[in-house]
Amino acid sequence: MNASTHKPIKNWVLGLTGGIGCGKSTVSAMFEKLAITVIDADIIARQVVKPHSHGLAAISEHFGAQVLNPNGSLNRAQLREIIFADTAQKTWLNNLLHPLIREKTLTDLHSANSAYVVLVAPLLFENGLEQYCDRTLVIDVPIAVQLERTIARDNTSEQQARSIIAAQMSREDKLNRADDVIDNNRPLAQVATVIQQLHAQYLALPAKK
Known part of the structure; x- marks a missing residue:
């Protein structure tokens, strides 16, 4: 839902989140290829x-x-x-x-x-940004995969990667609050298929008045 202190957002918003190293950027790029506007909080x-x-x-x-x-x-x-x-x-x-x-x-x-807009935010729930969203989508991978990807991508230590993960909302809490979930611990072609299916569902949702 949208906060009452701001004028209504004209199109409905999909909040996309997930812990560090979950592949949010990869997934959001797939939505962009479907002509959906992506707004990235990072x-x-x-x-x-x-x-x-x-x-x-x-x-x-x-x-x-x-x-x-x-x-x-x-x-x-x-x-x-x-x-x-x-x-x-x-x-x-x-x-x-x-x-x-x-x-x-x-x-x-x-x-x-665009038909709907994707708001990508690692701290979507922690910072209360879900109040501006009509649905939420969590990108999920096991913590071991988060660590591996974060260390490789950011050239950081395992200790610092663990500290970043610990500072974020737990994986379980994110999953419990999500409307939709994408398992991103699999080949990208499979992930793309799931996104195509979700996209079709999102396009079928009623437009905001």
């Missing part, structure tokens, strides 16, 4: 801290030059180390970024024109 999170943005200025003022690269961009690895070692700093950062991300997300949702 991309928006990068946009609100780009050079010369209000978000980056506030971060550099709070944490100092150590979180900036020589070219003035955000040093994400350094910031990640700080906030995972200090809960208070993580809370400060979340309090800064979440409203900025939410505002940009709502702007993009209102401007989408």
Whole structure:
């Protein structure tokens, strides 16, 4: 459902989520190939801290030059180390970024024109973004697969990968809250077939008035 404090979003929204390393980007790209608008909260999170943005200025003022690269961009690895070692700093950062991300997300949702729109957010449930969604879809893989993919993709340690997974909502809780689930621990051709089937179901749902 949509929050009553904002004007209604004109087309219905599919919230797509899953833990780190579950393959959300791969699945969302398949929806894009079906001419569905995809709004990715991770991309928006990068946009609100780009050079010369209000978000980056506030971060550099709070944490100092150590979180900036020589070219003035955000040093994400350094910031990640700080906030995972200090809960208070993580809370400060979340309090800064979440409203900025939410505002940009709502702007993009209102401007989408496809039959429905996919909102991709790793913390969809944790950050209350499901309130803007009409259905939710969880991309699911076993935790061992999450670890393997995250370590390989991000060149991070197993300890840090485990810390990131532990900081997210549990796999079980996500599955319990989902309207739909895709098992992404199988060949991509099989995943694509499931998405085609879901897409047909979504197109058949009544349009929002």
